[in-house]
Amino acid sequence: MLARQRQEQILRQVQESGGVRVTDLVTQFGVSDMTVRRDIEALAAKGLVDRVHGGATRATERSVDEPGFQVKSEMNTLLKSEIARTAASLIQPGSSVAVSAGTTAYAVAVALQPLKRLTVVTNSPRVEEVLHDPERDDRLVVLTGGVRTPSDALAGPVANAMLATTHVDTLILGVHGIDLEAGLTTPNLQEAQTNRALIKSAKRVVVVADHSKWGVIGLSTIATLDDIHILVTDANLDEEARREISEHGVQLIVAQEN
The missing domain is CATH 1.10.10.10 (Winged helix-like DNA-binding domain superfamily/Winged helix DNA-binding domain)
Structure with missing residues (x-):
């Protein structure tokens, strides 16, 4: 050939x-x-x-390119579902969880629907819609205010002020890209600030990202690898990347096909 x-x-x-x-x-x-x-x-x-x-x-978008929610939702759908089921299994009934915007985080929210006695804080209207159920008195969903971004996140000063006084057990965080040096990144400056506020609000930070996010760098760094506790990804992430992530003290969980 x-x-x-x-x-x-x-x-x-x-x-x-x-x-x-x-x-x-x-x-x-x-x-x-x-x-x-x-x-x-x-x-x-x-x-x-x-x-x-x-x-x-x-080919990676430019660091300021920000695909919309619908575009991202059509990418790697099976892998996101596997990651979502695995990440949702880390959340215990009766706990509080923050869920960021993004399609993988949204998939986790869908997987969290059966969980009992859950308090959810989110800056994603889509996450709020999928988890809000007026007939469920065992679930409280709190939506931050803010300005909507192309990825359907609510970001900016209003969201940041609300999150500054919020304390949750676990954060489920979706990201635009992950890089060894640049860390967790996003193309949107306002969203970066709000994601930092989400991280500060949580005792445990769980990042959900499929293998295609590795090596992608957006305009603004949200956090370093040292700032997160768990990364849930798929089996296509190569061994060298797995080693480098683990060397930063991050617990790497590889979602398996069901």
Whole structure:
């Protein structure tokens, strides 16, 4: 097979699944690790993919690009469901939980619906809608105020002031990107401030992010890896990334297919 043909197939797989792993491509094409890495480098040089630890992902948006909720909700849906079920299992009945905006955090909110005696604080109108049930007297849902962002978060001074006096057991935090050096990031400056307020409000911070978020850097850093306790991700996150995350003292939980 010609290099151009391999690269076309690699690009197609990245576009369809969001990312590919070098080890899988080596097996698929029957070529060396170095050959696959050169193919990925050639695609990355054209801006068609992004190189990440152990593979490639869809070309990253600019640091200020902020896809809307609907666009994000159509990406990696199966992986988000697996992550959501795993993250929801960490929440105990009778506890208080903050849930951020974002499609993966929203999926966790859906998975939390059966839980009894739950107090939820959120800056996501979509999370509030899915968890608010006037017939459930064992669940309290508190929605912060704020200005709505493209990702359907309520952010800004009103949300920050409310969260400054809030104290929850656990925060479920969705992020735009995760990077070893840049930490947890978002393209929206107001949302970054509100997410920092969410982190300060929580005893335990659980980040929910599929493997495609690794190596993605948004405009503003929310927190470092040292500021979080648990990362729930999927099995496609490569071993080097897993090692680096664990070295920062973060408990890594890999969601399994059901």
